[in-house]
Amino acid sequence: MQSHNNKLFIASMLLSIAIALSMLESYIMSFFPMFAFYRIGLSNLCLLLGIFLINKRLLMLVFLGKIFIPNLLLGTLFNPIFIMGSSGTSLALFSMITVFSFKRSSFFLISVSGALAHNLGQCIILFFFMPYMLSLKLYGFMMLNGLISGSIIAYISFELLKRMNIEYYFNY
């Protein structure tokens, strides 16, 4: 029970951070209007932490909350931005869980695969709705960005989890 309360607590923390990061991302991107639809993927950090810390059901809730709530707050619900964000996030979560299931996969690998999957999800939606925006050059930049933001998120989560008292967390 205690453990479950802990997990609930962590889940809600993660969700709030995810929302805050999404808002921050929106704010930053507003300075670069040409990339209006693009997401840096900072908020995937919370999903990554969630994979380690909470059970699948709570993770799903965090995921759904992360998709809907920031868009509700920003007024972009059911926008192209929303669709791209959710497709990207869904693929990211899926790939992160998959890579996580390989016992020897590193933080780096999980996170970067998530970031690249995120980009792939965005490209898929672009392909259907705005195919003219797609270009090889764009994907090249996306890949690099995925690599960089994936690495940063991997590092942050690694350091975070290192500092958490994991023994305590999982035994109680």
Add this chain to the structure above:
Amino acid sequence: MDTIWEVKVFGNTDSKLILDDVKKRMYELTKIVDFSDPSSEISILNEKKILKSPSEEFKAILKKCKEYYKYTNGFFDPSIYPILNAYGFYDLHYRIPKDLELKDIIKRNIGFTVEISTNAINIPESEKLDFGAMLKGFIVDRIAEYIRKRGINNFIVNFGGEMVVSGNKNGIPWIIGIRNPMGNGLLGSFDFQGCIATSGDYERFFIKNGKKYTHIISPFTGKVDTDMHSASIIASNCSDADAIATALCVMGHDKAVAFIKKMNIKALIVSGEGNVERFNNFPKIH
């Protein structure tokens, strides 16, 4: 003729030699119809009304003109020279002829007649010819034939926008664009193989008193009163396409559409405010 022409050939190593010959052929053909050269066949015919020992090409051109005149019910009319002249399209002193003058010209020159025998061509005293409306297409056909005889099958011969497109570029089709008659760019493009010609109100014109006078003049009224901006025609040869394109422009939208439907012509026309219409499976442009 100061029209731009080009020949594109795909993948043949001795194309340089062939292109030099093509240039010579081109020069020979255009000489026949050079108005500025008093010794050219057309100048002699127009001046003397009789031409002895005409070249095979010249005879062929006039034969075709007769066919087109009949086929288009007189809307393609090579005896339009006097009318065009009245507007100043030849001496480049552009002017708007008075109604009386036009009526007079039309009265004196009812329709197009020409007598073609094996070694002479005769036209009536009051007649003067300008078959520029089918000429580029005709020349393109001849050049294309010539290139094919030399064993090349993948080429484009393009003379002032009338062209024969043959074969492809190693499996990739030639892509043709259609000029936007109402602006600077293209209407669009499409994969193509065959013969296509376009007539438009942007090719030869002058502007006087704020009104645009194009060379698309009705041989019946002598006036520039069409609502057609351009007509692009695909036919079995470029000469036909060129003549039909011109005739359709002269006819005006409604008559043109009726004619296209009746004669099953593959056409794309632009008229009025910029309405684009395709008929009889003219390729989709994109």
Add this chain to the structure above:
Amino acid sequence: MSKDSIISRKFINPFDFLIIFLIVFLSTILIMINNGEPEMLRVKDDNGITFYSISFDRIIIPAVKYKEKIEIKNKRVRVIDSSCPLHICEGMGWIDQCGDSIICVPNRMVITLVGDKGIDAVTQ
């Protein structure tokens, strides 16, 4: 998800450096691909697709309906003076490579630089 699966995980494996190399390599190639010299500007909007030559400097207005003005100079293209609310299209500045494009979402206009490999001949 047990604690062991967290504690035993490394931050990065040797194999991952291969991945880094691959990604950097691929993305560099993708970014560096030069599609050739741009020759025409392809404008796609509600009126369809129109091509404009960029061989000479000018300002074109594809449609009077919205004030979109496109400037062509030195074979580069940019949007000036558009009627859309956010002016994102103007903020994109000059484009000069084949395949580059500027988009104005509210006016549903996309302009792309394309090479002359596009059109082989123009009928006119």
